[in-house]
Amino acid sequence: MFIDRAVVRVVAGTGGSGASSFARFKYNPKGGPDGGDGGHGGSIYVRADANLATLLDYRYRNLWKAGRGEHGRGKTQTGASTDDLYLPVPPGTVVRDAETGVLLGEVLREGDTLLVARGGRGGRGNARFATSTHQAPREWEPGQEGEERQIELVLKLIADVGLVGEPNAGKSTLLSVLSAARPKIADYPFTTLEPNLGVVALLGHRTFVMADIPGIIEGAHAGKGLGLRFLQHVERTRVLAFLVPLDAPDPQETYHRLREEVRLYSEVLAGTPHVLLLTKRDLLPPDDPLPIVHAPDAAGTLAISSVAGTGLDELKEFLWTFLERTRSAAAEAGATPPALDVPGYWEFMDDE
Ligand SMILES: Nc1nc2c(ncn2[C@@H]2O[C@H](COP(=O)(O)OP(=O)(O)OP(=O)(O)O)[C@@H](O)[C@H]2O)c(=O)[nH]1
Ligand SMILES: [Mg+2]
Known part of the structure; x- marks a missing residue:
């Protein structure tokens, strides 16, 4: 199952407080101030992990808290800082502030990390407040609070094939x-x-992603x-499949119309x-001959x-080979893989 979206609350750790303490020695009961600083609270990061394919974990657990820093102690001992917390997500995950919608960033490649909630700094202990004129300070600072926010994780699946056609062309049926x-x-x-979106599986564990719009x-x-919404969705697919139903009054004309509509939207x-x-x-x-449709720019025409x-x-085999070819061409040109941004919530069952 693929889950594309999850909203989780992240709460970074508060810093430890600084200590207020004075050194006491056997022969010098009034030693100087020696309160240590508090440790840092844990920060929370989102990190891309190629072993993951879904955001499912975050559906079951939607509160993540990092630990607080330890308080400082006497003898200028700094409190221990807490380990940061890393939330593993599949590569291709986009992170937004769920309340404001502001984009925090995206983790696209394995190991990419993004800070989503900063841990609080530890407070200073009284040892830090000593000056030549203020030799016995009692001041100390509390630890700073950790950041807290609601984040939205959205997995952008790269759609390989986008289906384009007039209403009733059979796009959804084909995907199904x-x-x-x-x-x-x-x-x-x-x-x-x-x-x-659907995952199309071929023999030999080959798969590609198809988008029906x-x-x-x-x-x-x-x-x-439906306006421009659909065209935005296919903008980032690797290849397009134009669907023309054979019961269309003039398939050639339908194909032209589709091509023209796409061209008017974007030359790219x-x-x-x-x-x-x-x-x-x-x-x-x-036994009837198929209508002849001239499509000189198309990589091929198939009747299905x-x-x-x-x-x-x-x-399926044709699309696979076609994708392989465009992939290697794109790699040569140094292009980064395009991604399909699906709004709202969707999920689907995987073939496996
Ligand atoms: N005879 C026949 N009917 C089909 C075929 N594929 C789809 N249909 C029918 O055509 C109609 C429209 O199919 P959809 O798959 O919903 O078409 P669509 O392109 O997704 O349509 P929109 O979502 O409205 O753009 C449905 O009644 C399907 O059952 C086919 O191969 N043969
Ligand atoms: Mg449809």
Whole structure:
């Protein structure tokens, strides 16, 4: 199961108080001030750990406290500082202040660390307050309070393939047959309001992530229909799959419209490598020739049926090979992997 979001309270440790104490020796009962400083309270960090794939732990436990620093003691002994607390999260986790929404940072690579609540400084002991004119100070400071805040952890999954199509093109259905995701499917437009993600598994433990987004209509780039929301979601996927149902009156025209809509939204997005998927193959008699759709920029055209299961294995292998190719091209160009930011809450069951 993947959990993409968790809100937890982090409470850093308070610093130990400084001590107020005077040295007493056998022959010098009035030694100088020797109260030591308090130790630091523990800070809390979020740290990327590649062994983790979910934020599940934080769903079950949502309060994390670091220990307080020890108080200072006589003989100028400084109180012990407490160990900092590290919260392990999967790489790709974004951290925000849950109350203000302010971005605190993100941990993208294994070992990346981010301070989320600073431990309080230890207070000074009276030994520190001694001056030439003030030789027997009794002052001492309490330890500083540790920071406390509510943080929101959001896991950004990198979506490899983004499905783009008009309402009813069969995007959600395709995702549901290729992965364990269970998006809502219906024969009315705009069934999908928020993107859904699914893990597509192939033989040999190969997987990729597919994102199903709300349907796109003419004028979408200008905010029509569900507006720009969906296009923002595919902006960061590695490749796009344009879905054109074979019962469309003019598949060529539909493909053009989709491409144009994407181009009007962003030239960069229009340049994302893509494939053309002719969906609902079962609606044409099996012996009828497929309509010819010219798609010179597409890496390939495949006809599939999610309902009859036609062409799905071929599609998975094709997308895998296509992704491998774009990955190595991107690595050569030194590009960092794009990520899909899914708003709100979603979860889905993994195939394994
Ligand atoms: N015959 C047939 N029907 C299909 C196929 N795939 C999807 N459908 C049907 O087409 C309708 C729309 O499917 P969805 O998967 O919800 O389409 P969508 O692209 O996600 O639609 P929106 O979320 O509204 O953008 C549903 O009634 C599906 O059952 C297919 O391969 N063959
Ligand atoms: Mg849908």
